[in-house]
Amino acid sequence: MPDARATDDSPRFSDRLLDAIDRVGSPACVGLDPVEAALPASVRAAHPAPEAAVRAYCLTLLDAVAETVPAVKPQSACFERLGPPGAAILHEVCTHAARRGLVVVLDAKRGDIGVTAEHYAAAAAATGAHAVTVNAYLGPETVRPYPAAGLGAFILVRTSNPDSDSVQSLPLADGRSVAEMMADHVAAIGTGYVGRRGYSDLGAVVGATKASDGRALRGRMPRTLFLVPGYGAQGGTAEDVRALLDSRGGGVLVNASRSVIRAFEPGDPDWARSVTRAARAFADDLRRLGNR
Amino acid sequence: MPDARATDDSPRFSDRLLDAIDRVGSPACVGLDPVEAALPASVRAAHPAPEAAVRAYCLTLLDAVAETVPAVKPQSACFERLGPPGAAILHEVCTHAARRGLVVVLDAKRGDIGVTAEHYAAAAAATGAHAVTVNAYLGPETVRPYPAAGLGAFILVRTSNPDSDSVQSLPLADGRSVAEMMADHVAAIGTGYVGRRGYSDLGAVVGATKASDGRALRGRMPRTLFLVPGYGAQGGTAEDVRALLDSRGGGVLVNASRSVIRAFEPGDPDWARSVTRAARAFADDLRRLGNR
Numbered sequence: 001m002p003d004a005r006a007t008d009d010s011p012r013f014s015d016r017l018l019d020a021i022d023r024v025g026s027p028a029c030v031g032l033d034p035v036e037a038a039l040p041a042s043v044r045a046a047h048p049a050p051e052a053a054v055r056a057y058c059l060t061l062l063d064a065v066a067e068t069v070p071a072v073k074p075q076s077a078c079f080e081r082l083g084p085p086g087a088a089i090l091h092e093v094c095t096h097a098a099r100r101g102l103v104v105v106l107d108a109k110r111g112d113i114g115v116t117a118e119h120y121a122a123a124a125a126a127t128g129a130h131a132v133t134v135n136a137y138l139g140p141e142t143v144r145p146y147p148a149a150g151l152g153a154f155i156l157v158r159t160s161n162p163d164s165d166s167v168q169s170l171p172l173a174d175g176r177s178v179a180e181m182m183a184d185h186v187a188a189i190g191t192g193y194v195g196r197r198g199y200s201d202l203g204a205v206v207g208a209t210k211a212s213d214g215r216a217l218r219g220r221m222p223r224t225l226f227l228v229p230g231y232g233a234q235g236g237t238a239e240d241v242r243a244l245l246d247s248r249g250g251g252v253l254v255n256a257s258r259s260v261i262r263a264f265e266p267g268d269p270d271w272a273r274s275v276t277r278a279a280r281a282f283a284d285d286l287r288r289l290g291n292r
Numbered sequence: 293m294p295d296a297r298a299t300d301d302s303p304r305f306s307d308r309l310l311d312a313i314d315r316v317g318s319p320a321c322v323g324l325d326p327v328e329a330a331l332p333a334s335v336r337a338a339h340p341a342p343e344a345a346v347r348a349y350c351l352t353l354l355d356a357v358a359e360t361v362p363a364v365k366p367q368s369a370c371f372e373r374l375g376p377p378g379a380a381i382l383h384e385v386c387t388h389a390a391r392r393g394l395v396v397v398l399d400a401k402r403g404d405i406g407v408t409a410e411h412y413a414a415a416a417a418a419t420g421a422h423a424v425t426v427n428a429y430l431g432p433e434t435v436r437p438y439p440a441a442g443l444g445a446f447i448l449v450r451t452s453n454p455d456s457d458s459v460q461s462l463p464l465a466d467g468r469s470v471a472e473m474m475a476d477h478v479a480a481i482g483t484g485y486v487g488r489r490g491y492s493d494l495g496a497v498v499g500a501t502k503a504s505d506g507r508a509l510r511g512r513m514p515r516t517l518f519l520v521p522g523y524g525a526q527g528g529t530a531e532d533v534r535a536l537l538d539s540r541g542g543g544v545l546v547n548a549s550r551s552v553i554r555a556f557e558p559g560d561p562d563w564a565r566s567v568t569r570a571a572r573a574f575a576d577d578l579r580r581l582g583n584r
Binding site for chain 1: 325327367369370372373375376378379380383401402403404405406407408409411412414415418427428429430431432433434448451452453454455456457458459460462463464465466467470473474477
């Protein structure tokens with residue numbers, strides 16, 4: 001049975017993302033991590049209810065970056081924290097982003113087995129997202145329901161937080177690190193979901209702050225799309241990203257959250273314009289990598 | 293600052309759970325994995341909308357097992373699949389379960405870093421659940437926000453699915469398996485969250501189908517509560533559970549889902565009574581372990 005997303009109407013995730021990156025000329029992804037305490041004062045004043053304020057902030061943010069970056073990454077936890085209304089707002093945000101031509105990677109870090117993973121995939125697809133982040137500690141086969149549902153999946157391989165070393169850096173008896181073992185699973189299973197442009201719908205999360213490990217991981221996943229967190233506020237630089245590029249000088253989607261979506265003083269009445277400016281600077285930084 | 297849950301009004305999770313197990317005399321947990329296709333015909337007829345049918349089924353299930361088992365484990369994915377209304381139904385289900393005296397373990401397998409993990413913990417606590425399942429591939433420190441929010445957390449160590457071997461069974465250079473490494477993290481961090489009865493609010497998920505590994509894991513986590521999936525429909529037996537008991541003959545919460553919540557023919561008008569009967573048989577099976 002052909003993959004539903006492999007038609008012209010509904011392209012595979014990998015092709016959709018690479019086309020969007022080419023269109024904009026930069027692999028920049030803006031992370032949507034809305035928290036009530038960091039909203040612009042004008043949004044809070046206009047929307048006293050926290051859920052309404054988060055909704056308005058996100059929709060305006062999307063409009064502010066839609067011409068500047070190819071993709072956004074809503075953080076599911078920030079919406080779940082709003083309680084039941086948060087699920088509806090997440091859906092509206094993903095749908096609005098897709099309508100504005102943005103590729104939507106839902107950062108949900110889901111991971112479960114069998115039919116439960118199918119439920120998670122169906123739930124993520126129903127939000128309007130094109131891809132989801134996935135934790136495969138339960139086993140490599142647990143990632144299959146996401147591409148089967150027409151979604152891209154970025155599997156956590158090497159994350160950007162310092163504490164991840166205590167799990168992901170540990171050496172296995174066979175000489176690989178735990179992260180390298182996960183990378184080999186991603187590369188092997190990913191061969192089943194390769195699009196027209198030669199990349200798989202199964203990607204990997206590889207943090208910008210782990211660039212030295214990242215080079216070795218790129219060797220093990222030569223045709224895998226990397227979702228790269230840790231840029232900007234977390235300390236990762238364009239130089240760090242360079243180590244993660246593939247042999248064609250591409251294959252990455254680099255995320256920055258706070259440095260873009262909070263690029264304003266709380267009282268800034270024109271905060272959306274400040275966000276656009278920060279998104280443009282971020283996209284330009286990455287454009288200078290020569291990455292397409 | 294004393295833990296908010298360590299007062300008489302709001303006991304620590306570990307104490308709450310062990311007291312509930314003692315009260316019932318069995319460590320049986322019923323998994324709530326509602327799917328539309330497996331609902332009783334009478335519920336579907338009375339509630340044509342799928343969300344309303346799932347809601348009614350779950351609330352009746354809770355009443356059917358509340359006197360028989362100490363705990364339930366709602367599967368977040370099944371509720372997320374219902375879209376935005378699912379979040380409200382999950383909240384209602386958890387709240388109703390708690391009101392019926394059941395300990396509620398939300399099976400959400402969340403896992404993220406820093407403030408994002410705090411959002412997940414806050415979201416889980418807001419549902420009314422007492423504990424949540426957590427994936428610590430991102431690092432052992434990422435589990436702390438859950439007990440900090442007054443929740444128990446069961447960390448995925450050794451899961452019941454066959455494919456988990458491809459990650460969790462692999463030997464590290466230091467001789468431990470990946471699962472044993474995770475177990476050591478759980479035991480070490482768990483010492484910070486020990487209740488009146490000597491158990492930690494940080495528990496571990498150790499599948500009944502991996503009993504041979506489970507014995508070694510119990511050795512590394514002598515005072516850790518194990519949430520044990522894989523019983524019943526997945527093939528785990530009371531004998532398998534015996535290998536997971538601690539030196540006092542306790543320390544486990546054993547989950548069965550399908551074998552209890554689908555213990556009826558689709559047309560059974562008295563399906564809730566069949567569920568009660570199945571829950572009682574399950575609880576009795578475990579009672580025979582001599583486990584308290």
